[in-house]
Amino acid sequence: MSHHKGEHLLPLTARKMGIDTHQELTIYLRSDSHVCYSEGFSALSRVQVEAGNRVIIATLHIVNNDALLDQQIGFSDSAWNRMALEEGDHVCVYHPKPLESLSHVRAKVFGHRLTTDQINGIVQDIAAGLYADVHLAAFITACGHNRLNRREIVDLTRAMIGAGSQLQWPQNIVVDKHCVGGLPGNRTSPILVPILAAAGLTMPKTSSRAITSPAGTADTMETLTEVRLSLQQIRDIVSQHGGCLAWGGSVRLSPTDDLLIRVERALELDSEGQLIASVLSKKIAAGATHVLIDIPVGTTAKVRDSKSAERLSNLLKSVAQDLGLQVRIMVSDGSQPVGRGIGPALEGLDILAVLKNQADAPKDLKNRSAEIAGALLEMAGKADNGEGFKKALAIIESGKAWQKFVDICNAQGGLKQPPVAPYRYNMVAHQHGTVSGINNRLLSQLAKLAGAPADPAAGIVCYAKLGDQVKKGETLLTIHAESPGELDYAVAYLDEHSQLITLS
């Protein structure tokens, strides 16, 4: 009971600090407070916090001014929400017991194989919010490179599934799709779901919001309909319409994945084992049985050469096999953006154009969507091999995909028209020439500077495609912004980065 020695202290009074520290649960105490003094807490100490039957372990920041009183304890937004506190609640603090699962992380540092139970212990403690970011970083690093074998990756995937909610479906076949690594505008899911649902398949699609990109599928879909659905709403809508397009954040499918991804990004460390557990745990938790994984390859995409793509494909397939999941890999062109719009509403408009079968719909987005949908139709036995693409195109062109999309959006709360940004700027070609290079990373950055995804109407419409012949004065792209300041800011960036689109 040595961790409970604080029980003789008066309880502290809870205060919301209004500081967002994201996943790193943080509490604040005065440096001269009685509890810091007697418990020996100092900046960055890990502290166990209890209120009623709710317990967290948080990182301590010390306040040296009058933002807090002696008997007060401040909470970051994440810590406040996780403890479900109200202003003035009574809270006790303790030294936390050492976490047993951290000894397994240390065992991995020493090169040991982890047992299924040890991996479960680690994932459960991560899900319970007991790991500080430094602990997550140590876990990610210790599992880096090839230090997880196939069995450990399978165990990790299963543990991540078990740590969150799971969806189950009566159908024998439930399809899903994942794209590894961002390609601007590559927003195929809102087109795939209605195609596949119209073909009689089940596709309960949950998507993420952007973390470092100008739009996630959930951001784009939010310009078209409601995406914050409960698990029960997802079950009802998918049962009735065959598909949905929901934000994954509200349903806690594989929630540890979200925690790990943040730290992986900070470290720029992509361990294959954790990437695979991340992708497959989300899909299996959503109830998928057949999954198409798109790996765009290009010099400014996440996977930069076909050799890396192949190694990743092979490991993905073998782990999926052990988990009883059917997976097909599609290695695709990642050399330029897909569609024209980059940003939530602008991508939404591309999606509407494809689904409504408009003559000006971006062909690359339409074809890529039909390829992926075709592959899934073939995997699910809804089309003969080699016939899927044609069948998917036919579902679009018949208007059935559009009708299904309208039904799903109406079930989710109604179909909306995406918002339009009032401020625009055209980048024109300064010479005649052929488009010889488009930098995905700079384009994404430009769209973010224009305000995406926080401003849903902001972003880029990119007209240029590799190989296009352009004339002097022709518009290569248009920046859309919701405020003149952001437009100016994006234009200034563009002026400095003329290599964003290369003509030769």
Next chain:
Amino acid sequence: MSHHKGEHLLPLTARKMGIDTHQELTIYLRSDSHVCYSEGFSALSRVQVEAGNRVIIATLHIVNNDALLDQQIGFSDSAWNRMALEEGDHVCVYHPKPLESLSHVRAKVFGHRLTTDQINGIVQDIAAGLYADVHLAAFITACGHNRLNRREIVDLTRAMIGAGSQLQWPQNIVVDKHCVGGLPGNRTSPILVPILAAAGLTMPKTSSRAITSPAGTADTMETLTEVRLSLQQIRDIVSQHGGCLAWGGSVRLSPTDDLLIRVERALELDSEGQLIASVLSKKIAAGATHVLIDIPVGTTAKVRDSKSAERLSNLLKSVAQDLGLQVRIMVSDGSQPVGRGIGPALEGLDILAVLKNQADAPKDLKNRSAEIAGALLEMAGKADNGEGFKKALAIIESGKAWQKFVDICNAQGGLKQPPVAPYRYNMVAHQHGTVSGINNRLLSQLAKLAGAPADPAAGIVCYAKLGDQVKKGETLLTIHAESPGELDYAVAYLDEHSQLITLS
């Protein structure tokens, strides 16, 4: 120049938040501020901050209330101090360029050997404050277990020395001492320095403050004299008197060590390579040529068995050899505290009693100090082998050590009498018996609960020694506290932890 795209923004106005985040440099921006919006910064983003020619990379926390205005940027204490800001200074923020040295950390994750240049790059970036704690955690983990070879440990040690200040001495022999792992009351350095200086040796001793223990040598010495010395003061005092007893924190000897140690503690990961680089870099930076390393072994000490002690000894010796440092290892008894006092002033009183040759001086502290001093006298050629202990004892008993201690303290700003705590509580034996166990960890915790080291007079006086025969009613230890509340709190802890001292 992609990291400089913020240069079109108006500068932000600096504000000190009064929040201590220790080494994790932290800045604060409003969620609805223009800069978060247009740069796409979110909670935990890494942000490059520039003011004049001063640059840091800091971790962003987002403020959701009126603690900041739109154009203001808040700073944690560490970020504020490192940028040497004043209230209202103008500050610009950017997306930081990727750190090249992080690619070397990733290379280590992939099992590669690091070159000397790569190790230098990592250490220089750590010293410049460019690593977030998650990056430090990844580096520590990637180097964990046996993943640094002897050459890499040597390079790491040299890089850590080069990243801070260094002291140089005209003497051919400069002695120093290090103790691996805490044993309460084991405060030998303030006794060694005057013995060795009185013997004509040079010992520029810098020590740390407590991080998790009830007292560090610097905390104890601060109850006796001034310990915040500049490099120049250290040079002058050591030149004149042969030794000093300074706080290391004010002179930046191997400053990266302090950053790494904090995160190692949080991870409870002690890589041998980093432990060795930590110890040896501090000593070499202080100019030492001959170092005695004390490794106490005991079930409640840091090193728990002689096998671990031997492995550590061998690696320490081989790395020291490559660095041209003479090292002798002393594996010592770590089964119980040394001396009687635990806490800054109480340990100071023990030191005074030994140096003044008082009849009631704790014999174990006196003997242990004489053993270590004796070993260093032998290493430095000031005593024949086997004669050092006797010679060291003679220097104490002649009063020469005391006179040297007075001279050094006077040179550092004057000798003080340690403060005395007004509130006391005696723990008495409830039965006759023999003292069969003393728990170092619980004793340290008890001293901290009584107020040590923040209250310098607080702590424990432990009269019991292993093997002592005690009578019912005899005092085993006395708690000293500066306030009645802290005394009550420590007494309550004692009541719950009667196994702190075992009688049989």
